[in-house]
Amino acid sequence: MTMQRAHHAMQNAKAKSRSHFDAIKLASKEFDVDIKYVDLVIKFIGASDLARMHVIGTMNPCFNAKLDDKVSYTSSVKPNTLTPVWDETWIVKTVPSTATLSVVVREVETGALVDNDIGVFQTTITPGAKEVEIVGKRLGRNKGSFWLNIESSPSAHDSRSLPYSFDGPIHYSRHDSPTMGVLTNLRDTRLYSTWKIYIKGIPQFFGDTVQRWNHDYKAAQALFKGPTSIAVRSGIMAGHRMLYARTALNGFGVITGANDMLKLLRGGLRRSTGDGNSAFENRIKPAVYTYVITEEDETFRFSETGAAFFVDFASKHALHSNCAESVVYSGEFHPRPEGGWENFSDYTDDSGVRWELVVDNNSGTYSPNPDLLAKVAQLLELNFTGINVVVLAQDDPELKKSSDACREYALTKRGVKATELEPHATEGEETLSDRVSRRPNY
DSSP states (O other): HHHHHHHHHHHHHHHHHHHHHHHHHHHHHTTTTTEEEEEEEEEEEOOOSSSOOOSSSOOOOOEEETTTTTTEEEEOOOOOOSOOEEEEEEEEEEETOOOTTEEEEEEOOOSSSOEEEEEEEEEEEOOOEEEEEEEEEETTEEEEEEEEEEEEEEESOOTTTTOSSSSEEEEEEEEOOOOOOOOGGGGGGGGGEEEEESOOOOHHHTTTEEEEOOOHHHHHHHHSSSSSSHHHHHHHHHHHHHOOOOOOTTTEEOOOSHHHHHHHTTTOOOOSSSSSSSOOTTBBOOOOOEEEEOOSSSSEEEETTOOGTTOOSOHHHHHHTTTTTTTTEEEEEEETTTOOOOOEEEEEEEOGGGGEEEEOOOTTTOOOOOOHHHHHHHHHHHTTTOOOEEOOOOOOHHHHHHOOOHEEEHHSSSSGGGGGGGGOOOOOOOOHHHHHTOOOTT
């Protein structure tokens, strides 16, 4: 009985402490107390003694962190462990010194519809090393311990402009489509993959400017207008969740410059091309990509335009954006050697030429303003330091010339089939739409 009383007393003390802290924050906001702003470097070190979600076995944990629900960070997934070590850094500038860091620790199950929440915690952003108790959402029981370290310095920026500004590192994840199967030993696995990159600088370059869905585009009308649009969106959103599901099988990494970005664009067929080459996995692939820059989480999402999972979906860009009614920007891009693919030879090593990203506004769903392409270039050059971005409007003849040369090189030099340049499925191959139709819980 004594132990129970002690436990209840501890819980009551914690509740009072939280209430007192919340009251201080509320008062400072209501009475416009002079709040200092700081720049934060938060290192998420790891966790230990995580509570099992199942009777036996380990877990695949990850976490989601938020600062005052204004900006968020999602970690990589650590496979088969109850003591994950993340050692991941999150830099956010111009944060109120009264901010609260909230973290949800989750278990990721491959194929599951919803991740299981292991527990949560909140902490102030006072600098220093911290060991925080992870508690269950329902009963408040201990679910393990989390270690992190916070560095704080006075913000040099105007607190009224661009608060909670994400400032790196530039993390990415690669997601393989759930439809990937035995046919991938014959076709390029990249046709089954999507990429998500958390990028910085969107508020600085775009402010509140967004590109809303195109009311004059028939496919967009089917998504956002009329009574049947709800059903259409539901299917696309289910497909999006499958494509971008965070699992232990995802590839995770950090982009520090142009070379890291170009590595993501490497890949090719494993089969023989008949000209003495047998593989191009380590060469930059001549391919066109569909991309969106999102409002929701300030990410750059993309996949090959010929990706097989686009079959049966009304809008490629809507599939990437999760049917958002607006995005920061969207279009297509392709890599090319300086001088164009038409002047390139595979006898030249990729490191021997300067590579460019050709970025356009080719998106019927959102019909982005071509006048903003220069800002897109500045944004990408900021995040992929050292890369050269060339912007060409959708109706520019130079765009067609460059993208045609890219596809022609893929066909004639890399053994890509013409059908693989557009979304398609071979006989008997399961599509993402097929998979979605069998998941009524979506």
